[in-house]
Amino acid sequence: MKKNKNIKNIMLAFALVAGLTSCKKWLDVNVDKDNPNNQSVLVENRLPWIQHFYMYSAGVANFRTAAQAGVYYSNSANTNSVTTTWKPAAGLTTTPYQTFFVSVSSNLTDMYDMAKSKGAYHYMAAANVFHALGFMQMLDLYGEMPYTDATYGNPSPKYDKGRTIYNGCMAKLNEAISLLNKTQEVGASALASGDMMHKGNVDKWIKLCWGLKARYMLKLSKKSDLYNADSILYCLARGPQSNADNAILPGLNNSMVVDYLIGDPVVTNGNFNYAAYGNNQRISQFYYNLLTNMRGSGIVDPRMTKIVPAMMTNVKLDGNGRVQSYDWTRSIGVDSYGPSTRLLKSTATSIALPSFAKANTNITYTIANAADRATFIADLAAKGKTYTVSGNNVTVTYKAGSMYINSTNYILAGDTTYVNLRSNAIATSGIAAQPESNVNWYANVDAFTAGVVGSTGSFQTRPVSDFEVLTYHEMCFIEAEVQMRKGATGPAHLAYKRGVEAHINMMQAKLTEWQGVYGTTNPDMKPMSQSDITNYLASAAVAQNAGDLTMRDIMLQKYVAMGCSLENWNDMRRFNYSAGNIGGFGVVYPGYDRGPLFTGTAELTGGAKTDPKYWMRRWRLPATLELQYNSANALAVNPNVNQLFIWSLPVWWDCATDQEYESYLK
Template sequence: MKIFKSTYITFIALSVVSLVSCSDDYFDVNSSETAPTTTSLAPQFRIQGAIENTTGTAQYRGAREVLGITQYGSQNVADYYSETWSKELTTGSYFLWQNAYVYALPNTADLIVLGDKHNSPHFKAVGKILRAYIFGMTTDQYGDIVTDQTYDGESSMNLTPEFVTQKEVYATIFQLLDEGIEELGLPTEIELNQEGGDVLYQGNKEQWIKFAKAIKARYMNHLGKKSSGDMAYNADAIIALCEQSFTSNQDNAQVNFPGGEAENANQPFSADGYGSSRFDYFSNFFVELLKNPLGAAVPIEDPRLPIIVPEAVNGGYHGVVTGRGLDGLPSEDFSLGNGGFYTNPASPTYMITYSEVKFIEAEARFRKGDLPGAYTALKAGVQADLEKLAVPAAEITAYMAQLDVEVGGSGVTMSDIMVQKYISNMLNPETWVDMRRMDYSSDIYPGLQRPDNVNLDIFPGENDWIQAMRYEYNEEDRNYINMPDNNPNIRLTTPLWWNTPE
């Protein structure tokens, strides 16, 4: 049996928790060549595992945890724990925390060590960029996390690592991205795609640099409520990064799935994927938003609706109210969650796209008062997403003309930007960051309401919304001395650092 070189998981935890057979595991660790088990291989044999663990385990888990919070999808049963913000929200064994620290981060650590060992700094760069991405996803769900004392590919395991503040995590993210960009400019002995392992950019280092800058723009954009110190929001710096990063959908950071008999050959949220049971139906909020995303007096249906939500029922598209379930109604009354653009077996997992970069730029320009510039960036983002979904050209032209009428250059609002970003970022955990940054405002997200059957013991007021995830129970059992307060009344309700004005 292969044992993970893990961050600080004990042998018992690995044997009993991490290595058991489970339909939700992305890799069979007893046979997978991509599991982090040794640094004896050359880096070209490790890069695919680093990329796929980042998306297929960590990002998938991050998206699954917040599926009901972001209200993209809904369960068929009422009062489902992750939709109603139960205190048990993250007490399972297979959630983002474990998938980040046991599966994803060790691969990136090995890639950095191997790149150094084989005089191939491009692999070090990719390891650092992916590491920054994983730290970002993890801290944005939990707040304070472990960074410096994770498994580093060389040191022995630390069973009780210290947590660092989210502000410190963000400094680490920016440092890793800057170092990665610099190292991609150095000469290398082994090319990134020598063995076909670079399943993200096929060895194109310029696209990796664009990706790193796009991710840096994303995390800098989270700081909209920070106005002082070395982490103050800087719209001009964000705009500059956006302009230096993606220029078309060809740059999109996406991991593709071929489809097939094996579960992990399929998009996790597809009917044949290992996470399909978490996406029973599209949510009522998402479906209704797509019926009139421009807020027109006479509703204008988004041309992406029938592409994303493939099943029209009873003459139209109907979603399930989050937290309510089917409410005794027949399942045929609601649009199934599987089979659309994002949820068919060959659907990609998107890490960050050109459209998101343009929406980030639009927000930055809006915040500095450049409304015409914000609208130009918004239009570019919308057009890119329509093209990504292969909306017919005539429908794209019509929709963009309607956007001009309903929004226009000087009439653009933060709601216009965030609604379009919400639609284009479907199934990306980044959406939960946006919703919290926007204070779950129904002025920003028209029609947004708290789920039915929300946990009133923890969220008694109608303006109380979930702010963070609980740390998993195995972390609490093992490292309670260093772990922040995990009381659900505190953890689930306390805003993260970047969401605290200063």
């Protein structure tokens, strides 16, 4: 928390940048535009930057927890530590914490107080909403956190336990609902002037508050004394009722501006900034299987081609070195939980990035093992590759226009089948000629010039993707789960079906919006086939009647729909992953387990799936920001904060009782 000393100055600078876009805001003779200060920053200039940096903090949390939950594989050391080895790295935990406290929470009290002094009740409410969003995220990740002492500039704030943080966030939402129902004072800034999310639509803000209350109340599903199904349903009835009510922050690709705190594009989608900014991420086999074989049906989900990236293959170039013909090849998933055959042949992080062959390129592989050599040659023949064999050496000619792995290690040669998730933004692609209307990833300038696409990207993680704060489809799946817990399978089934349809419809609307701009270079940014949608919804991949519906059906469809979201990890913890010991619901996430490359025995100390400490339950606090500069306060509430096994200790809402929770704080 040492960096909190500079918090107000940092965000003041950002707020002033926004303010300068509208000179009329500085016409007040009582404001000295040449000497701005914290009190002169307009609430309508603070809010968009709070929204932006919340999106950034949440985007990092979404990506890294989605990797923990099995959505993604990564070959970067930090993230691979939770996708594959389950030996979580210390460097994984800093960014969501840092960006929230430095850029969001530090401004919440100031914006609230300024809005209060002006009678701008809706901005007070907005401060409360982002307080709840941010601090609940901190609770989800770290368990114990500076809270009651956190937003007042104290560089060494005391810590609070989970119940205090949870109750505080719920109280903020209750007050926000009350404030949003008030008429602002005359002269108060209209919410629309600073709101990127709902453009000032107060009714949608109110629905967001109720929806967040439902999401947060669901976290208490292990607590028989606090979980209240009817209260959740009450909140859902007042939350989002259709996709028109979705709370989203826009992602854009129309600016070269990057922020000076982090160096990432200012206008892009928060998920993109981590999941698809670099080349390290791939779709996991676990997620891929749900998109191609839900309920063991063998049915391919129409959303699959919009979520799983593709690349150009079998490329032929014309005389000018431009693409003349090609095929699209869809990625397969990287297996970390099952046999993990490919990773075991090398290392956990060994999935390699392809290069572009501007001209015919020969690579010679020395393969001493006869069986491996025969398999390698058979694969080359099946793919129509040009090759020669001399003893143990196999020389492959990668034709001009090909994507290939630039390594003589034959084990890596097939890694082009794992298409990375990267998309390009004009601010960071390094390809000056690539226009705003093209967000494909190209291996380099030569590949772009030739027109050879290295990845089409993924629906949630492009720079122009919407950032989903709260959605109607999530509300439907929450209702389905709550009704299922009540034993009301009929209403549960209706809500489940609405959830699947709502997510598909949300995607289809965005794809339709994209197609005229981005679809000309990217087929994955065009709408799905309506017949494919109709057939899927009527297929065995979707439970067709209430009698067949299981909790697994509900949660796996929710998992697909949420994708790059912290809520998938939260849900997995509530159901104890694949332990199968919650209620009578059986194994809800089959196939999710420690894989053969597991090395996290010091972090995850449980010896059986039914032991809570078998699984990743929280993040360790940031080593420098808290364990070095604020360790006394951290240790005062949890003496285990410095221990590696902290990763396996459940947070407050993940415990059935306070007694269980307190036992982890000894």
